[in-house]
Amino acid sequence: MTALSNEVGLGATAPSISESTLAEAQEVASQPHDQTPTRHISDYVGPPITFAVFIGFWYLMSDWGLKHLFDKPKFLIPEPHVVVHDSLQSVPRGDLLRGLGYTTQVVLIGLGISIVLGMALAIAMAQARWLERSVWPYLVALQAIPILAMVPLIGSIMGYEVNSRILVCVIISIFPIVSNTLFGLLSADQGQHDLFTLRNASRFTRLWKLQLPAAMPSVFTGFRISAGLSVVGAIVGELFFVRGGKGIGALLDQYRSRNIYPLAFGALVLCAVLGIAVFIIFGWIGKLVVGRWYVSTRKSS
Amino acid sequence: MTAVAGSHSIGDIPILAALKFDNVSMTYPDGTFALDSTNFEVHPGEFVTIVGPSGCGKSTLQRIASGLSKPSTGTVTVDHDSLGYVFQDATLLQWRTVRKNIELLAELNGVPKAERQAKAQETIDLVGLNGFESKYPKQLSGGMKMRASLARSLVLDPKLFLFDEPFGALDEITRERLNDELLSLFQRSGFASLFITHSIYEAVFLSTRVLVMSARPGRIVGDFEIPFEYPRAPDLRFEPQFAELSGRVSHALRGAHS
Numbered sequence: 056m057t058a059l060s061n062e063v064g065l066g067a068t069a070p071s072i073s074e075s076t077l078a079e080a081q082e083v084a085s086q087p088h089d090q091t092p093t094r095h096i097s098d099y100v101g102p103p104i105t106f107a108v109f110i111g112f113w114y115l116m117s118d119w120g121l122k123h124l125f126d127k128p129k130f131l132i133p134e135p136h137v138v139v140h141d142s143l144q145s146v147p148r149g150d151l152l153r154g155l156g157y158t159t160q161v162v163l164i165g166l167g168i169s170i171v172l173g174m175a176l177a178i179a180m181a182q183a184r185w186l187e188r189s190v191w192p193y194l195v196a197l198q199a200i201p202i203l204a205m206v207p208l209i210g211s212i213m214g215y216e217v218n219s220r221i222l223v224c225v226i227i228s229i230f231p232i233v234s235n236t237l238f239g240l241l242s243a244d245q246g247q248h249d250l251f252t253l254r255n256a257s258r259f260t261r262l263w264k265l266q267l268p269a270a271m272p273s274v275f276t277g278f279r280i281s282a283g284l285s286v287v288g289a290i291v292g293e294l295f296f297v298r299g300g301k302g303i304g305a306l307l308d309q310y311r312s313r314n315i316y317p318l319a320f321g322a323l324v325l326c327a328v329l330g331i332a333v334f335i336i337f338g339w340i341g342k343l344v345v346g347r348w349y350v351s352t353r354k355s356s
Numbered sequence: 357m358t359a360v361a362g363s364h365s366i367g368d369i370p371i372l373a374a375l376k377f378d379n380v381s382m383t384y385p386d387g388t389f390a391l392d393s394t395n396f397e398v399h400p401g402e403f404v405t406i407v408g409p410s411g412c413g414k415s416t417l418q419r420i421a422s423g424l425s426k427p428s429t430g431t432v433t434v435d436h437d438s439l440g441y442v443f444q445d446a447t448l449l450q451w452r453t454v455r456k457n458i459e460l461l462a463e464l465n466g467v468p469k470a471e472r473q474a475k476a477q478e479t480i481d482l483v484g485l486n487g488f489e490s491k492y493p494k495q496l497s498g499g500m501k502m503r504a505s506l507a508r509s510l511v512l513d514p515k516l517f518l519f520d521e522p523f524g525a526l527d528e529i530t531r532e533r534l535n536d537e538l539l540s541l542f543q544r545s546g547f548a549s550l551f552i553t554h555s556i557y558e559a560v561f562l563s564t565r566v567l568v569m570s571a572r573p574g575r576i577v578g579d580f581e582i583p584f585e586y587p588r589a590p591d592l593r594f595e596p597q598f599a600e601l602s603g604r605v606s607h608a609l610r611g612a613h614s
């Protein structure tokens with residue numbers, strides 16, 4: 056029953072997401088001096104309840120909704136326990152775990168490239184206004200063009216292998232990193248800039264000791280968003296660039312085309328788990344880096 | 357007035373001013389005429405305070421003194437390397453502990469690590485921040501933040517300190533306590549001060565000299581010597597002579613408002 060406990064674990068990790076937003080809300084509401092948020096019982100019972108509702112809804116759709124609402128055969132949405140049971144058989148289990156490994160690799164490489172390129176670009180843009188103004192349109196365009204429209208082009212130029220998947224990850228995930236980093240770099244307040252001006256600080260000193268630290272909270276928000284997008288990029292990439300290791304996305308496609316729905320759902324669940332895991336991990340690293348000093352100021356939003 | 361701490365000369369030989377405004381005017385690019393041919397000097401040992409109606413150009417004057425803004429006309433003489441500043445916001449860096457914040461300006465000046473750490477510790481003791489060295493700014497009260505902001509400049513041993521309403525946001529008790537502490541620092545460290553406040557009592561209590569500015573465009577329209585000896589006891593605030601002087605400054609200020 057490891058997969059089931061895996062899913063329960065998924066429900067149990069959810070509090071750390073809601074807690075961070077809750078903690079931020081409390082900091083705004085009360086004085087920002089004391090940082091340990093008080094935990095209520097409701098913080099702990101909420102996630103299991105929503106998880107139970109989610110599973111209940113799944114059963115409902117599988118056993119009743121599919122037939123009565125959509126007039127479709129039941130096998131299209133297998134029941135959760137069937138999904139878990141079938142996915143845990145030794146052959147699919149091996150495939151899925153290996154797939155998870157491949158996909159995770161692509162996700163992390165793509166995200167890493169996005170972080171390095173995106174932050175470098177944002178730092179450059181923060182230095183020169185003309186650069187900021189002339190680069191923005193291209194970034195926005197990159198956001199606006201559907202990735203599917205670029206797939207054929209990427210395939211013909213880069214081939215149908217892992218490199219192309221990584222490129223898709225980067226294209227999908229770089230924008231939030233650039234925009235959040237840039238926003239953060241420009242967020243240091245005027246009085247603090249004045250201090251550096253008065254001491255004749257160099258551009259580099261100002262960047263290193265003022266702008267980058269000031270940017271960290273927003274940089275980590277960017278990482279968290281991009282991590283999720285990078286998972287999407289990796290999965291989408293696998294659907295088109297099929298050479299190389301078979302990731303979860305490729306398995307998903309394969310199971311679906313062979314009508315093995317329980318396994319297709321198993322792959323879907325793994326995609327979700329991967330997305331949640333990177334989201335949580337980056338949130339956690341962010342807290343580690345800025346949690347001690349950062350006072351959330353979301354009053355204005 | 358022989359006993360005034362801020363006497364301008366020793367045996368008729370003038371001492372070089374720590375700060376000199378010579379016919380300084382300021383018009384902002386948007387046409388706001390903020391400061392009108394202002395002349396004054398701050399001498400070593402002097403504590404000069406400027407009071408004036410809101411929006412009359414006091415912060416403008418302070419920014420010009422610090423070198424952050426260039427005046428439209430006139431000249432300012434000041435040694436930029438020996439300046440300290442405490443502005444209305446403490447402007448501490450949120451990601452640095454109190455200790456690291458206090459080291460900041462020395463760090464930017466390239467003071468070697470061991471030296472600036474020793475110096476920072478010394479000023480931490482001086483401003484009463486012991487026990488708060490490892491706290492982050494969000495964990496400090498307003499008064500503590502101001503102490504840290506003060507200490508940050510003290511590390512540089514400034515010859516001239518610029519204050520722009522540093523205690524304006526604090527409650528009265530904290531403000532008076534910080535006033536007392538500031539005065540003992542002033543005596544101990546011997547910096548000259550240019551201080552800006554809205555509070556006449558604060559001005560008279562702290563200063564050797566109080567300047568009154570007119571409404572915008574700001575000009576200096578009043579100049580009061582404050583003859584009280586240092587050290588000044590907190591109870592000086594209740595002396596009749598103190599009240600009388602405060603009354604005269606207040607009167608000049610009211611004239612300036614119209």
Ligand SMILES: Nc1ncnc2c1ncn2[C@@H]1O[C@H](COP(=O)(O)OP(=O)(O)OP(=O)(O)O)[C@@H](O)[C@H]1O
Nearest residue numbers: 384386388390409410411412413414415416417572
């Ligand atoms: N950067 C600027 N550009 C244009 N006008 C400005 C600028 N800074 C200040 N002013 C204007 O100059 C005038 C003087 O401003 P300043 O901040 O020096 O006043 P102040 O005496 O410090 O006021 P307060 O007592 O409220 O702090 C005001 O009318 C203000 O609106």
Ligand SMILES: [Mg+2]
Nearest residue numbers: 414415416520
């Ligand atoms: Mg002001």
